[in-house]
Amino acid sequence: MTQLPTQTQKKLGLVIDLDTCVGCHACVISCKGWNTENYGAPLSDQDPYGDNPSGTFLNRVHSFEVQPDQGAAQLIHFPKSCLHCEDAPCVTVCPTGASYKRVEDGIVLVNESDCIGCGLCAWACPYGAREMDQAEGVMKKCTLCVDRIYNENLPEVDREPACVRTCPSNARHFGDFADPDSAVSQLVLERGGMDLMPEQGTKPVNKYLPPRPKDQLTQNDEQIDILAPFLEPVATEAKGFLSWLDKTLEKL
């Protein structure tokens, strides 16, 4: 049913920390690795070793340069996957009921055997979170690793999305946003977690933590100058042969 639930019991989602993400793309690879061989159709590649490779990914890492009014430009790595919106426009446009938002945990999923591959849900998503698989002709999207998080065959430590499990810099966190005491809710509260494109009215569940203010390396700071006196040049004036050579060459 593509009508959205008025409320979900849980709001499972991700917090993505733009301050600590180092842009290593490990989440992209682990996501593709897990999701191409588990739930649903594989994530196909077209011409993977040829001149024009492309493929289906559920998670992609962009990099942006931000230039403040004063000071140095900052480089910010920006992982982007489905935000599991509360008002998910991709769900309501679906003509077949293949797209749905789960009442129990708020995860937005595609029932691939009902998907006609019309692509309208990808059109309706402002974030580019849905991609049509070119080999299968069905819409693929982040499942929040629904086949991991409830999977009792996995050790408990692995029962979180592959991207979160693999992130070496702890830039991705998984949890329930409906619970104000959960770690993700607390992170959002402490760090001022934000929505992407709030004006689109999608009410995304996933939140992004803005980068912390940078150190001001250009300011005169005593701490930085501690070693400076020891690093001053010792030989200020050349003597002997080198001095003669220097002067002679200058005269030429």
Next chain:
Amino acid sequence: MHPAPSVIFFSTFSGLGFGLLGFLGFGMFVPTGWVAFVFFAFAYVLAVGGLISSTFHLGHPERALKAFSQWRSSWLSREAWCAVAALVLMAIYGAGLVFFAQQWTLIGMLGAIASLATVFTTSMIYGQLKTVPRWNTYYTSANFLSLSLAGGALLADQGNLTLILMVVAGAIQLATWLRGDTAFATSGTNMATATGLGSIGTVRAFEPPHTGTNYLLREFVYVIGRKHAQKLRIIALVLMAVLPVILLLLPFSHWLALLAVVSHVAGVLAARWLFFAQAEHVVGLYYGKR
């Protein structure tokens, strides 16, 4: 947005076909016998042909029947229902005219309403999308409906009414373009809101996720031919409305009428190509493109 030929042909020809069915159903043009058969057959070829061509862009056309299930929320599903209702009702109405020389007015009226509702639902598939600011307006519906009515009037030989509808459709087309040119800038969505980084400074796309292209870029960031957009707009408007009006004002001949129809269809096809090619999806912002 990628201008898929199947969708351009679908929306143009089914719009024309349902426009003609509208005039037939409202009883503004009441042929009987063989003449009725020819007109209804023509309308059905346009409308059904358009619908069939629209299935070519589906990943799984064999599951198309499932698209009837979500009419409560989905404009695409509503379009499917309206189209079937229109085609069934107008088939009954047409059978009355062709085989029994009977005009079943109520069925015709309902069929005509369903025909125009089909065009409206088609327009709402695009008009509902907040992600494409150029489309996200009732101008889109006015544009589709006015073209459908003008084309239908042209095919149903409505005389002066055709002239009026042609001029109205041309004016709405022009207004739609002009409003659309500023839509993205006024939508409030930009790289600052897309990344949430606008409070730090000016955001610029530094490096895309992959060196190659992907589905999102192919589908939503289509920039080919945009530099010719203004010329194409003039060509589209002249073919769609100006030339047909001139041809209809000349002393009547069937050849001139045929030329007017061909010109109108060519103009609408060009305008529909521009409708897609000029539409910019907000996801392009993440790639620093539009």
